[in-house]
Amino acid sequence: VQIKGHSYDVHIDRNVYDLFSSDYYSLITNADHVGIIADEHVASLHLALLKEALNSCGVQPVIKLVPAGEQCKTLSVYGECHSFFLKEGFTRNSILIAFGGGAVGDLTGFVAATFMRGIRFIQCPTTILSHDSAVGGKTAINMPEGKNMVGSFHQPSAVLFETALFETLPPREVRSGMTELIKHAFISDAAWSEELLSNDRFSSPSIDWLSSELLKGIQVKADIVAEDEFEYGKRKFLNFGHTFGHAVEAVCGFGGLSHGESVMIGMAYSLLLSENFSEINSSITNRFIRFSLSNGYSFAPVRSFKFEDFLQYMKKDKKASFGQLNFVLLKNFGHPFVQAVTEEECENAFYELQKRVE
Ligand code: NAD
Numbered sequence: 001v002q003i004k005g006h007s008y009d010v011h012i013d014r015n016v017y018d019l020f021s022s023d024y025y026s027l028i029t030n031a032d033h034v035g036i037i038a039d040e041h042v043a044s045l046h047l048a049l050l051k052e053a054l055n056s057c058g059v060q061p062v063i064k065l066v067p068a069g070e071q072c073k074t075l076s077v078y079g080e081c082h083s084f085f086l087k088e089g090f091t092r093n094s095i096l097i098a099f100g101g102g103a104v105g106d107l108t109g110f111v112a113a114t115f116m117r118g119i120r121f122i123q124c125p126t127t128i129l130s131h132d133s134a135v136g137g138k139t140a141i142n143m144p145e146g147k148n149m150v151g152s153f154h155q156p157s158a159v160l161f162e163t164a165l166f167e168t169l170p171p172r173e174v175r176s177g178m179t180e181l182i183k184h185a186f187i188s189d190a191a192w193s194e195e196l197l198s199n200d201r202f203s204s205p206s207i208d209w210l211s212s213e214l215l216k217g218i219q220v221k222a223d224i225v226a227e228d229e230f231e232y233g234k235r236k237f238l239n240f241g242h243t244f245g246h247a248v249e250a251v252c253g254f255g256g257l258s259h260g261e262s263v264m265i266g267m268a269y270s271l272l273l274s275e276n277f278s279e280i281n282s283s284i285t286n287r288f289i290r291f292s293l294s295n296g297y298s299f300a301p302v303r304s305f306k307f308e309d310f311l312q313y314m315k316k317d318k319k320a321s322f323g324q325l326n327f328v329l330l331k332n333f334g335h336p337f338v339q340a341v342t343e344e345e346c347e348n349a350f351y352e353l354q355k356r357v358e
Pocket residue numbers: 039041042045068069070073100101102103104106126127128129130132133134135136137138139140148165166167168169170173176177258259260
């Protein structure tokens with residue numbers, strides 16, 4: 001990822017933690033303390049692997065376990081992490097490692113961004129979804145008022161994906177992660193989008209196929225972030241499906257549907273909105289809805305909640321300004337654009353989506 005002043009490498013492979021004793025040996029051995037913030041569920045399955053790799057470089061990491069998944073992205077867990085590492089004697093010359101999915105990555109990134117005004121951190125992501133979240137330097141925690149409302153931009157020093165860890169992901173987390181992969185395809189490449197939509201192994205991907213697909217997704221994200229680190233322009237495209245998706249996540253209560261499952265609904269909604277402004281037509285949107293249903297995604301929240309429930313959260317979206325709702329839409333696959341959409345258009349699209357997923 002080529003960012004002025006803080007470029008870094010993303011590795012996706014088996015035995016990738018071996019890199020601690022080669023490429024990243026000086027990074028971790030020069031730090032006065034190495035801390036791991038670990039998702040407690042992932043830690044129970046896989047932490048030994050990471051610890052062993054660090055131990056073999058003579059590093060004894062200090063470990064802070066946090067609640068699994070979205071439950072760790074709170075002010076109170078964030079505060080606990082700071083107190084914990086302060087008591088352990090961490091300094092500006094210490095380094096943190098995030099070990100878990102996107103939730104722990106976002107939390108750890110924000111702790112690192114603010115600990116003594118900012119220390120280095122390494123992402124060791126363990127989910128498919130984190131091919132998106134671990135790259136690009138956005139960090140955040142949630143507030144009761146909305147998702148990712150407090151955070152900062154803080155780039156990691158490296159991202160190390162151990163692909164063997166994907167083997168323990170439950171089907172729901174596979175689905176969740178595959179959503180962001182589709183997103184990367186939809187906003188960048190029509191042929192790749194078509195390949196994914198016609199792939200019948202989509203919901204049970206092999207590790208090898210997945211690794212090469214994730215690499216493509218990471219490249220899309222890296223190219224965009226390199227051009228627009230702070231989201232003044234084209235980085236907004238990465239929010240495709242997220243304005244409505246975040247509202248679904250919030251309405252269902254964080255954890256009700258996973259991030260990716262919610263964004264899948266958000267992408268169907270955005271395709272539907274796109275029909276008003278572009279070459280996207282109802283048969284494209286309907287095909288996407290059928291694809292989602294046949295791969296185990298659910299549209300239940302669209303049936304069980306009212307438009308107003310979603311609207312109140314969409315209005316809090318970080319891309320909404322001056323009371324206007326802005327959506328990333330598609331002219332066609334591979335061609336995203338940002339469009340201001342009226343409340344009325346949003347409402348109509350919502351009722352249309354309800355009809356189409358009946
Ligand atoms: P997650 O971190 O919430 O993890 C989901 C679940 O999977 C958890 O219960 C976790 O314990 C479990 N898990 C993780 N790895 C596992 C493994 N290898 N085997 C078995 N179980 C495992 O979910 P996620 O989907 O990785 O991340 C979602 C988060 O990422 C959201 O908070 C979202 O806001 C954030 N996100 C951030 C960005 C960004 O740019 N910073 C981008 C996209 C998403």
